[in-house]
Amino acid sequence: MLSLIAQHGPLSVLCLGAHPDDIEIGCGGTLLTLAGRDDVTVAGLVLTGTQERQDEARASLARFAPGAVVETGGLRDGRLPADWDAAKDVLEEAARRHAPDLVLAPRADDAHQDHRVVGRLAATVWRDALVLHYEIPKWDGDLTTPNHYVALDADVVAAKLRLLDEGFPSQVGRDWWDHEVFRGLLRLRGVECRAPYAEGFHSRKVLLDLGATRRGDD
Template sequence: MNVLQFANVRSVLCLGAHPDDIEIGCGATLETVFPKDTEMRWVVFSGNEVRRHEAVASADCWLNDFPSSSLAMHDFEDGCFPACWRSIKRVFAELSLEYNPDVIFTHYLHDRHQDHRVLAELTWQAFRNHTILEYEIPKFEGDLGHPNVHIPIDPKRMKSKVDRLLQFHHSQASKHWFDREAFLANARLRGIECDTRYAESFHARKLVIQ
């Protein structure tokens, strides 16, 4: 299993079931802890035409400071990942053969959204010798759990993250949980838990620390 030393990280794989998941879950962390020469690969597994355009524009902005970066988009049906399990598993098998990241960001294993849960399960199946951090997505189901890794985030950076979420993923604006107050409130709560103003938090099931 990889040792968790962010200063030595050279490659990061970020997995999101939907456009905006990666940015919500770990967007500020990516900009805070990893060197700019880190190879950053994003894989988004669903999205209609509108959301695909949003995902590309958002990734272009987020990854602008990482010259070695890429975005891959898939078109699995939103809300139906359990029915696409075999096909999604093939994508993971290909990923695991072609890419050996130092750190992987994926969904929370006990997330109650079926698409999120499928990706989390397949992440652990495909990448068995990697550092995996599971991010959280606030939503109706109330399934955030108790994360055990906290990354303090500078207030200006956190507010910039929220600004960009609202700017690039405007198709989600009608959802009652997709607003500035909700995103900052969750980050503020996680900040309280680690004695800072704002934080992004993760579930780490297995870590080797030196």
């Protein structure tokens, strides 16, 4: 297995979620890991949610990535395919203000229709960024094998689970909001990349800059 170490230097990250809590469930451990660097800036954009849920989203992300600011689109939960034009406009407007190095977004083939819309649009709006698509466990049982992993240790996993509960009290108690589910997926992804725990990501296109001189350059 080849491990690529993120080069140190300023890193701008934009996190996209169809719903409040998508980002933290899908890549909260990754954000906690990045928070250990002093050269990383994080912003978030959540497209749907009631006012209560939008308030949760705005308060939650900064717990995972200090200083992170979350924008919300206020679109209809569960209706993003019908609101495709509005979703595209929200993302394009965000792109005028954010030129990130890394975009974290839902999977483009996610079984949830809202996730799919955001995942598919992410790579068309931010063509010059690395787009990693996170996974969200759900009733639909749509998980597939990731091709990118971020290794996590036990302390980061514990912090992720605690911050999920603190950040989204409206969801605590739902049958799918379960620490065993969240931890179990993280452990499985860890087994797959020989780490204690991991978050898995999918990416359709990755450019590896290995420092090679372009042909024809002197």
